[in-house]
Amino acid sequence: MAFYADKDYTQDEAVLEAANQVMQGNLSLHWYDANTEKIKGKPADLRRGLTYRDLDIGGYGYSSIPEYVRTSQSMVARGSEKWGKLPDMGYVINRKSEIWSDNVTSLYEEDKSRRWTPAVDIPWSELDAHPLAPEMEAACAQLYTFLQECALVSLHFASQWVPVINQDFIEQKSWMCAQMLDWARLNEAFRKRALYGGAGLKRASVTVEQGLKEWLFAETFYQGSVSINLSLGGFLLVLCRHAAAFAPSRVDRALMGYAMQDTARQASYGMGQLRYFLQHRPAQLEAIQEYVDNTEHVMLALLGSPEVLEPLIIISGGGLEREQVKAGGVAVSKFIRMAAREYFERIEAAGLSRRSARSRIPAVIDRIEAPA
Amino acid sequence: MSYLATRNFLEDKDFVDKWLYTIRTGELDLSWMNANTEKVKPHQANPRRGLTYRDLDLGSYGFTAVPEKVRLNRSYAPRGAELVEGLPDAQPWVSRKSEVWAFNTESYYEEAVSRQWNVTTDIPWERLDGVELPETIGKALSQLMTFLTEVEMIATDTPALWLPRINPEFVEVKAFIASQAMDEARHTEAFRKRALTTGWGLMKASPMNEMALKHLRDADSFSEMSVALHLVAEGNVLTLFRFSEYLSPTDVDKRIFRLVMQDEARHVGYGMQHFKYVLENFPEKREVVHAHLDEAENISFAGAAATELTESFIILAGGGLKRENIEEGIKITTRFNLKQMEEHFERLEKCGMPERKERSKLFQMFEMGKAAAEAAGIRLN
Numbered sequence: 001m002a003f004y005a006d007k008d009y010t011q012d013e014a015v016l017e018a019a020n021q022v023m024q025g026n027l028s029l030h031w032y033d034a035n036t037e038k039i040k041g042k043p044a045d046l047r048r049g050l051t052y053r054d055l056d057i058g059g060y061g062y063s064s065i066p067e068y069v070r071t072s073q074s075m076v077a078r079g080s081e082k083w084g085k086l087p088d089m090g091y092v093i094n095r096k097s098e099i100w101s102d103n104v105t106s107l108y109e110e111d112k113s114r115r116w117t118p119a120v121d122i123p124w125s126e127l128d129a130h131p132l133a134p135e136m137e138a139a140c141a142q143l144y145t146f147l148q149e150c151a152l153v154s155l156h157f158a159s160q161w162v163p164v165i166n167q168d169f170i171e172q173k174s175w176m177c178a179q180m181l182d183w184a185r186l187n188e189a190f191r192k193r194a195l196y197g198g199a200g201l202k203r204a205s206v207t208v209e210q211g212l213k214e215w216l217f218a219e220t221f222y223q224g225s226v227s228i229n230l231s232l233g234g235f236l237l238v239l240c241r242h243a244a245a246f247a248p249s250r251v252d253r254a255l256m257g258y259a260m261q262d263t264a265r266q267a268s269y270g271m272g273q274l275r276y277f278l279q280h281r282p283a284q285l286e287a288i289q290e291y292v293d294n295t296e297h298v299m300l301a302l303l304g305s306p307e308v309l310e311p312l313i314i315i316s317g318g319g320l321e322r323e324q325v326k327a328g329g330v331a332v333s334k335f336i337r338m339a340a341r342e343y344f345e346r347i348e349a350a351g352l353s354r355r356s357a358r359s360r361i362p363a364v365i366d367r368i369e370a371p372a
Numbered sequence: 373m374s375y376l377a378t379r380n381f382l383e384d385k386d387f388v389d390k391w392l393y394t395i396r397t398g399e400l401d402l403s404w405m406n407a408n409t410e411k412v413k414p415h416q417a418n419p420r421r422g423l424t425y426r427d428l429d430l431g432s433y434g435f436t437a438v439p440e441k442v443r444l445n446r447s448y449a450p451r452g453a454e455l456v457e458g459l460p461d462a463q464p465w466v467s468r469k470s471e472v473w474a475f476n477t478e479s480y481y482e483e484a485v486s487r488q489w490n491v492t493t494d495i496p497w498e499r500l501d502g503v504e505l506p507e508t509i510g511k512a513l514s515q516l517m518t519f520l521t522e523v524e525m526i527a528t529d530t531p532a533l534w535l536p537r538i539n540p541e542f543v544e545v546k547a548f549i550a551s552q553a554m555d556e557a558r559h560t561e562a563f564r565k566r567a568l569t570t571g572w573g574l575m576k577a578s579p580m581n582e583m584a585l586k587h588l589r590d591a592d593s594f595s596e597m598s599v600a601l602h603l604v605a606e607g608n609v610l611t612l613f614r615f616s617e618y619l620s621p622t623d624v625d626k627r628i629f630r631l632v633m634q635d636e637a638r639h640v641g642y643g644m645q646h647f648k649y650v651l652e653n654f655p656e657k658r659e660v661v662h663a664h665l666d667e668a669e670n671i672s673f674a675g676a677a678a679t680e681l682t683e684s685f686i687i688l689a690g691g692g693l694k695r696e697n698i699e700e701g702i703k704i705t706t707r708f709n710l711k712q713m714e715e716h717f718e719r720l721e722k723c724g725m726p727e728r729k730e731r732s733k734l735f736q737m738f739e740m741g742k743a744a745a746e747a748a749g750i751r752l753n
Contacts, residue, residue, distance in 0.1 A: 001587065001590065001591065001592055001664070001667065002590035002591075002592070003586050003587045003589075003590035004587065004667060005583050005584045005586070005587055005667070005670050005671075005674065006583050008670060009580075009584070009670055009673035009674045009677060010670065010673050010733045010737075012677075015580075015673070015674075015677040016673075016677065018677055018679055019676045019677045019679070019682070022679050022682050022683055022686070023682075023702055023705070023706065024702075025695075025698050025699065025702060027679075027683045027686065027687075027698065028679050028683065029683060030576075030679065030680065031515050031575055031576040031679075031680040031683070031684070032511055034515075034573075034574075034575040034576045036572075036573045036574050036575060036576075037573045038571060038572055038573050039568060039571070039573050040568075040569060040570070040571040041565070041568045041569050042497075042500075042501070042569070043497050043498065046498050048492070048493070049490070049492035049493035049495075049497060050491075050492055050495070050497040050565055050569070051492050052561070052565075055564070055565060055568050057568075060568055060573065060574070074577070074582055075522045075525045075526055075577075075582045075585065075586075076522060076577040076582070077518060077521040077522055077525070077560075077564060077567075077574055077577075079573065079574045080518050080521075080574035080575060080576060080577050081574075081575065081576045081577060082577050083576060083577060083579065084577070084579030084580070085579050085583065086577065086579050086582055086583075087582050087583050087586040089529075089586065089589075109492055112488070112490040112491075112492065112558075113490055113492070113493070115485075115488040115490075117422070117485050117486045118422075118423070118485070119421065119422035119423055119424050119482055119485070119486070120421070120422035120486070121422075122422075122423070124416060124422065124423045125416070125419065128415075135405075138405050142404050142405075142407075145449075145450060145453050148450040148453075149448045149449065149450070152448045152450070152540055152543075152546075153448055155535070155546065155550060156462075156535070156536040158532075159532045159533075159535040159536050159550070159553070160532075160536045162528065162529060162532035162533075162553065163529040163530070163532050163533040163589070167525050170525075170560060170564070173528060173557065174557040174558075174560065174561055176532075177528060177532070177553040177554045177556070177557035178554055178557065180532065180535070180550040180553050180554060181485075181488075181550050181551055181553070181554035183550070184481075184546065184547040184550035184551065185485060185547075187450075187543065187547065188425065188481075188485075188547055191428070191450060191543070192423050192425075192428060194450075195412060195414055195428050195430075195433055196414055196423060196428075198411060198412070198413045199411060200407075200409045200410050200411045200412055200433070200452065201407075201409050201433070201450055201452045201453040201454075202404050202405075202407040202409065202453065202454065203403075203404040203407040203409075203453065203454040203456060204447060204448075204449030204450075204453045204454060204455055204456060204459055206456055206457070206458035206459055207381070207387075209447055209448050209449070209459050209460050210377035210378050210379070210458070210459075210460055211377050211381065212448065213375050213377065213448070213460040213462075214375050214376055214377040216375075217374045217375035218374070219374050296382070297377075297380045297381040297382040297383070298377065298381065300381040300382055300387075300388070300391075301377070301381045303391075304381065304387060304388070304390075304391035306390075306394070306400075306401050306403075306404065307404050309391065309394060309395070310394070310400045310401065310402060310404065311404075313394075313395075313398070313400065314400075320400075322398070325398040325400065326398055328398075329395055329396075329398050332395065333395055336395075360382050361382070364382065364388055367388075367392055368392060368395055368396075369392070369395070369396045370395065370396070371395070371396060371397065371398050
C-alpha cells in the first residue's frame with residue numbers, strides 16, 4: 001500500500017468515544033456555524049436548468065479561482081470550510097492558466113445534453129439491408145481501425161491528467177470526465193462499425209501510434225492539450241466531416257455526424273485552453289511555438305500514414321477502379337489542404353500567431369499534386 | 373517531451389515522398405487489405421437493444437477470447453487488429469484478465485451509456501423556488517451534501533488514475549471505468565449544486581473521512597482498488613443514498629438520490645462481479661485482498677467517528693434538533709449504520725468470501741452494535 005490512513009481508528013479510544021457521544025444524543029454541532037458563504041443559487045433560465053454558470057457566485061464561483069491555488073491540496077469542495085488534518089493528494093496542476101478555458105462550463109453542459117448511445121442511435125440494420133462492396137467495406141474497416149487508435153489515445157490523455165489536477169478546478173475535472181466518456185463511446189462506435197460490416201478489423205498503424213504516443217506523453221498538460229485536443233481533435237473533426245460527406249452508407253453518415261459533435265468539443269476546448277494560457281502566460285509563447293515546432297511532424301504521420309490515406313482515397317472515390325481512385329485522390333488532396341488550413345486557423349486564432357509561416361507543414365502540403 | 377516517436381515524419385524523406393507519390397499517381401499499396409485478421413459477421417441479438425458489445429463477442433475480437441495473461445498486445449491497437457512490428461508500448465500496468473475482468477462488464481457499460489442523465493435539466497430545480505427549509509434541516513442537508521461532494525471527488529480521481537494503466541485489450545473495462553468517472557463527476561455536480569441552492573452554501577470539510585478515503589486511490593493493484601472503491605466505499609455510499617432518499621426533506625432531494633442510486637448500484641455491481649472473478653480465477657489474491665480489506669474497513673470506523681456527517685444525518689433523520697427529533701434520528705441512524713455493515717458482509721459473502729466475518733474487526737463492531745440496538749428496542753429489519 002502506498003498510503004495508510006493516519007491511524008487505525010479501531011484502536012483510537014478518543015475517536016470511538018466521540019462517536020459514542022453522538023449516538024447518545026450529545027451532539028457537538030461543531031459544523032453548524034461553518035464559516036462559509038451563505039448563498040442560494042437559482043437557474044437564470046428555467047428552460048436551461050441549473051448550470052454551473054448559475055453558481056458562479058462569490059467564493060464558490062470558478063471566476064474567483066486564483067491563478068495559483070496554494071491553500072488546497074485535499075478533497076475539500078471549493079468554498080467549504082477547511083479544518084483539522086486534511087490529506088495532501090499530491091496534485092501537480094495548481095495553476096489555473098495551465099488547464100482553464102473560458103468555455104469549460106459551457107462545453108461540459110453541452111456534452112451532457114448531447115449524449116447519445118451507439119448501441120441504439122446508429123441504424124446498424126441498414127448495413128444488413130445494404131451491404132457495401134467488399135473493397136469499400138475493407139476501406140471502412142481500416143479507417144475505423146485507425147479511428148479506434150485515435151480514440152484510445154485521446155481517452156488516455158484525459159484520464160491520465162484528471163487525478164493530478166487540483167480539486168478546486170472541479171468544473172475542469174468534470175469536463176475532462178465527460179471527455180473520457182466521449183472517447184470511450186466513440187471507441188465503442190468505431191469498433192462496432194468496423195466489426196458489423198463483416199470485414200473485421202484491419203492493420204494497426206505504426207506511423208500513427210508512434211506519433212500519437214509522442215503527443216500523449218507531452219511533459220505538461222498545456223502542451224499535450226495543444227496536441228491532443230486542438231490538433232488531433234481538430235484533425236478528427238475535419239476527417240469526420242469529410243467521411244460524412246463521402247459516407248458509403250447511412251450508418252457511416254450517422255456515426256460521423258455524432259463523432260463530429262464530440263470531436264468539435266475537443267477542438268473547441270483545445271483552442272480555448274491555448275488562448276487562456278497565452279493570455280495569462282504571454283512569456284510562454286515562444287516555448288509553445290518551439291514545442292509545436294518539435295511535435296507538429298505528428299500531423300504528417302496522421303495525414304500520410306498509408307493506413308489512413310489509402311482507405312480515405314477509396315471511400316472518397318467510391319471504389320478501387322482507376323477512375324474512382326483518381327477521383328478519390330482529388331478529394332483527399334482537398335481534404336488534406338482543408339485539414340492543414342483549419343489547423344493553422346485554429347492554432348493562430350488561439351494565439352500562436354504566424355504559425356503557418358513558421359511551420360514546415362505548408363511547404364510539404366504545397367508539393368501535393370492531385371492526380372491529373 | 374517524455375516520448376519521441378521513432379522518427380520525425382517531416383524529416384523522413386522516404387515517408388514524405390511515398391505519401392506524395394501515392395496521392396499523385398493513385399498507386400495504392402493496399403497491403404492493409406490483406407491484414408491477417410478474422411472476418412466475422414455479428415448480428416444484433418435483440419434489435420430493441422441495438423448492437424451491443426456482447427453481440428461482438430466473436431472469435432478473436434470477443435472479450436471471452438482474451439487470455440488470462442495478455443502478452444501480445446501492449447500498444448494502442450484495438451483488440452483483434454493486425455499487430456505489426458514497431459508499434460509503441462502503451463506501458464500498461466495491468467495485463468492480467470483476472471485483475472480487471474467482471475462478468476457483465478460490457479452490459480454495465482452499455483447501461484451506463486444509455487442511462488446518462490443531466491443534473492442541469494433532469495432535476496426539477498425550479499421546485500426549490502420558494503422552498504425555505506428550517507435552519508436546522510437546511511444546514512444539515514448542506515453538511516450532508518458537502519460530505520458527499522468530497523466523497524465523489526475521490527471516486528472520480530481513482531478510476532481516472534487506473535484507466536490508462538489497463539491494457540488496451542480490455543476495451544470494455546476501460547469503457548466502463550470511463551463511464552464511472554463521468555458518473556462520479558455528475559454526482560459531484562449534483563451534490564454541489566444542491567448545497568449551493570439551500571441558502572446555507574457548503575459547510576465543513578470532513579478530515580477524518582478524507583484521510584481514510586485517500587487509500588482508495590493509492591492501492592497496489594487494480595483488484596485491491598476495486599474491492600475498496602466499488603465494494604466497500606461505494607457499497608457504503610449506496611446504503612447512504614438509500615437512507616438519504618428516505619429522509620430527504622424535498623422531492624428535489626429524493627429525485628437526486630434516486631438518480632445517483634442507479635449509477636452507484638452499477639458500480640457496486642461491477643465491483644461484486646469483479647471480486648467474484650478474482651476469487652475464482654486468481655485464488656492466491658484472496659489473502660492480499662483480506663489484508664487490503666483490513667484497511668478498507670478502517671474507512672467505516674473513520675466514517676462513524678466523523679461527527680459532522682453523523683450529526684447532520686441524525687438531524688435530517690429526526691427532522692430537527694429537539695430532544696424527540698434527536699432520539700428518533702439516532703434510531704434511524706443506528707439502523708442505517710447497522711444496515712450499511714450488514715450489507716457489506718452480505719456482499720462479500722455473495723462474492724465468495726464468507727470467512728471475512730471471522731477476521732474482521734468491523735464485523736465484531738456490527739455484532740456488538742446490533743446486540744446493543746436490539747437491547748434498546750431498535751430492530752434492524
